[in-house]
Amino acid sequence: MASPDEHAGRRRDRPSTGEPPRSGSSGRKKKRRWPRRIGIALAVVLLLVTGLVIYTDTSLQRTPALADYPGRVADTPGTNWLLVGSDSRQGLDPARREELSAGDAGGRRTDTMMLVHIPAGGGQPSLISLPRDSWVPIPGHGSNKLNAAFSFGGPRLLARTVETVTGVHLDHYAEIGLGGFAGLVDAVSGVEMCLDEPLRDPKAGLNLSAGCQQLDGAQALGFVRTRAFAEGDLQRIENQRKFLGALVDKASSPATLLNPFRLFPLITAAGETFLVDSSDHVWNLAWLAMAMGDISGKQGVTTTVPIARFITVDGQSAIKWNTDQALRMFEAIAQDEPIPPEVLPD
Template identity: 50%
Template sequence: MPRIPAQGPPPRRSAVPAGAGPGQYAPTQKPEPIPVGDRSRDHRSPRSDRRVDHGRSSTRPPAPPAGTPPAPTPPRRRRRRSVRVGKIVLILLLVFVLGSIGLLFYYDSRLDRIDALPAYAGRPSDTPGTNWLIVGTDNRSDLSDAQRTNLSTGDADGSRTDTIMLVHNPPGTGKATVVSIPRDLFVEIPGHGSLKVNASYNIGGPALLVQTVENLTGIHIDHYAEIGFGGFDTLVDAVGGVDMCIDQPLNDPLAGLRLSKGCHHLNGRQALGLVRTRAFPRADLERVINQRKFLAALVSRATSPAVLLNPFRLFGFIGGAIDSLTVDERDHIRNLASLMFALRDPVTTTTPTGESVYTDDGLALPVTETTEEFFGRLRAGQPIPDELLVDAG
């Protein structure tokens, strides 16, 4: 029987790392010993270090210590809040815009309109800028007996105009010019010969007055506005009165006016008396100055923050203006708003005329070459030199 050699343990092989070729040295890699302090941790269950809090979730984070600032709001929640605030602002803005548009149409529909700008042969073609004719009348038809007594308007019938203003708003950024046309200016009234200019309104109403002024000036009138006694005092009182200064004491029982020299805060009744009175040495020529002062004071007050930021006064003024004004049938609220802002800082003057003369229509002011030069420059959109400005302000 053959003899089987005894088998001993297999020979020990050295660990050769991958990539080591024959004959190359490779260090023996032995496992690192586990530190005694960490040995017990290795044999614990993964869940053994979680605290069990009587049924509460074991994953709930511990409460932050006192004094720790609150955690920031998650971005998604902040976005939802921003979207919600944005929607509310958008809704409020939409309500404001729609409400404003609704009020605009409402007030525009309440305007009293007439055909004041006639089409006739030889009417001046369109001239530079925008031109308004503003007329104040003594129409008392809409006043009660008590109002006539309180406002000292008298009982005269019919309508006459004691206030005629041409407002020229030039193209570009130049200042508007407010020109008072004295009621005693002696002019040619189409179809009626030469008379005082205010007679044209009494004969043919606004249309004939506009035609007379256009023939006199050669300026194309684009817009027309008329205000009577009715509602005038309400309009002034709606903005809380106006501030005006006068150069001399005034005492005119016919206009119900008694004022000392100096500055005054006028209510509606006093303002109406001031723009009507002729109790001056220069009569109507002094009155037109006060009329322009009043217009400037009213516009300044109506466009001030005290009125624009006060809904009660703002809507009171708008309502009073709507009730007091008569405009051309082609005019709208937007045109009146444009006029108001053009009148905040205008150049004011009186039409230059000759000295008073006696005419078939009584004592009147004649048209001269200076008058024609003045309106020629205005018609061409040219600046008015100082020597052509009368009682300027």
């Protein structure tokens, strides 16, 4: 017969049926809720991102810039973009035009044209500046400055002219106006530029000191537009490439991508800013941005079409390409090959 002490020991060894087990069960339920909550949060984020992409894509302005025409250059390997900066003042009220020193000229002209090539199998992307004063044949209009093609026939004639003189098939087109450019800069809270000497140009509303400084949208617009240099358009092209690289670096930095108060305004500003070809979408612009990031990060080539000399035609100054070197440069692009180093300007 068991003693009273043994009976008491057995009672102490029996599992309790009080509150602790119920409390443990509740803890397990709470743990099981976390995966569900995380899944819901991820689904909400995915919906927001998808909605933002759709909104941005539908906000893009489109034009049939790359419509087919008789004798068009056949498709070439890789991906080729024509990037255009126009002086369009569309959407700018008088106060904003004054702030940007944009004047009140009507219509659209272009001061900036760049050809971007992205290789098909990876490799270094290339950005080639096409000076606006380049003297070239324009289909149906004889020979004239390259930017005259834009004045004569808008994006479609400009794209056709570029394809004709380079032999490179264009796959995508993107154009940005004055207000849109300034808006992109302001969306990333400005871009830092370092100047070796002061830069002043009343026509561009520009008054910058030497040294490093943060440029807002209006100042940045003046910086990329001014021609107040001895070399005029060529120095402006250099400044445009320099600033574009800094803008891409700022836009693709963690400080922008991880900050929704910068990222969302940047994405929405891009959607409302760009005029693209009818077949282009926001994801095409995203691939372009990645390539531009490589270029600005010194993993690509930035250059200007080889130039032979300055010429004067009917009293206007123009630029004559070095035909042999330019042909070799564009043949390499058309064949999706690296640009020969010997044709790159010093």
